[in-house]
Amino acid sequence: MVFNSLFNGSRKESLPLYLVGLFIALNFTAELTKFKNLTVILMIATAIYFLFKNYHLALAPLKNNLFVSVIFFVLTIFYSLFISIDSQISFDSMNKPILNSILLFSFVLPIVLHKNSAVQIAKMILLSIAAGLVITCTRDLLMYIDEYRQGIIPFTEMTHRDLSDSYVLCFPVILSLWYIYKKNTLTHWACLIIATMITITFMLGTFTRGLWLSVVVMSAIVITFNKEKMLAFMGMTALICGAVTLVSYDHTQEHLLTKKMEQTSSSNRYGGGTQGTALELILQNPIKGYGFGNSLFHRIYNDQVKNHPEWIYKQSLGPHNVFLAIWFAAGIVGLLALITLTLSTINYAYRAFVASRSNIITAQAVLLLMVSFIGWVIVRGTFENVYLNVLGIHFGLLMALGFRIKVENT
Known part of the structure; x- marks a missing residue:
């Protein structure tokens, strides 16, 4: 089996892997905050130990363009703090997503994992994210059971929306594990179809x-990179059948799910809606920016709405676009920093994927991180207000894995 002897080596070498894997899996749980904080403290302590032991070797994974892009982005957020119309609001808003997530995990994770092999790190990534998907589906199922006992019919309430974050991060692992295990037998195809259908059903219930x-x-990206022609055909067929069924359904507007599927401009995004009004505010001060934080955006929006009767919403819903949010916060330099960070991440991941093609497990772990980042920032971030917290895990794991791939190939 592919994952037999999960972490080869001594217990001392495996400890960072178990620690980081547990931290990733715990991020998909609703509670257990104390355990999450404990794993973070232990990772920080481990990173400090490695730095004291041999800081040259420990810092080696950070010597790349991706980490430079992360630092550039974080500096622009600090700039937005200084120019903010309310520094306290901006600092409170940046504390968790920027300082305690993006900066912290981008720095700590590569150091903690710098001694482990690429395949060990890849196995940990795949298994911890697979565990996260199981945890998320289990939480979703328990919510449906509890709601049904209260008389709430499935797919009629938007109470499952918060789980959509986990599904974006975890769903590609199904295709990655399928590619690793693939034997083209009836059993393996059945496992793929059942796992995919269950997950997609739960994802539809988020109404996101x-x-x-x-x-x-x-x-589409995973199937293209893995050259899965049969999966591509099955996926296209499923999408076409779904679209035909939706179009031919006579009572679309009567049901929340089908209504959501047909909408093309939810929240009246353009003109006087969310993204349109966000752009209007930005263009009033496009170079300097206003300061970081959704709370600050809400405050400025709500103060100006009385001067704009054409705006649809009299209370702010947020910019519904991560690029507009950063442009609003840190001006043109913030937008440039986010674009640079996005391109740098994709380039770093793609190069690591190409360099690791000889090892199927390592290549799939890199591909999983890359498509998860694209789905989170570029796709979902274009249409919704997304949390930046999780990006630190993307950056940290990518740098740790990319560094070991480079060292082992050299």
Whole structure:
């Protein structure tokens, strides 16, 4: 089996893998905050130990363009703090997603994992994210059972929306594990179809179009990179059949799910809606910016709405676009930093994927991180307000894995 002898080596070498894997899996749980914080503290302690032991070797994974792009982005957020019309609001908003997530995990994770082999790190990534998908589906199922006992029929309430974040991050692991295990037997095809149908059913219940579109794009990228012609045919067939069924359904507007599927401009995105009004605010101060944070955006929007009767919403819903949000916060330099970071991440991941093609497990782990990032930032981030917290895990794992691939190939 592919994952037999999961972490080869001594217990001392395997400890960072178990620690990081547990941290990733715990991020998909609803509670257990104390355990999450404990794993973070232990990772920081491990990173400090490695730095004291041999800081030259420990810092080697950070010597790349991706980490430079991360630092550039973080600096622009600090700039937005200084120019903010309310520095306290901006600092409170940036503390968790920027300082305690993007900066912290981008720095700590590569150091903690710098001694482990590429295949060990890849196995940990695949298994922890697969565990995250199981945890998310289990949470979703338990919510449906609890709601049904209260008389709430499935697919009638939007109470499952918060789980959409986890599905964006985890769904590609199904295709990655399928490619690793693939034997073209009836059993393996049945496992793929059942796992995919269960997950897609749960994802439909979130009523989140950004999630649905992300899954389609991520799946297309994975199938293309893995050259899965049969999966491509099955996916296209399923999409066409779904579209035909939706169009031919006579009572679309009577049901929340089908209504959501047909909408093309939810939240009246353009003109006087969410993204249109966000762009209007930005163009009033496109170079300097206003300061970081959704709370600050809400405050400025709500102060100006009385001067814009054409705006549809009298209370702010947010910009519904991560690029507009950063442009609003840090001006043109912030937008440039985010674009640079996005391109740098994709380039770094693609180069690591090409360099690891000789090892199927390592290549699939890199591909999983790359498509998850694309689905989160580019696809979903274009249409919704997304949390930046998770990006630190993307960057940290990519740098750790990319560094080991480079060292082992050399």
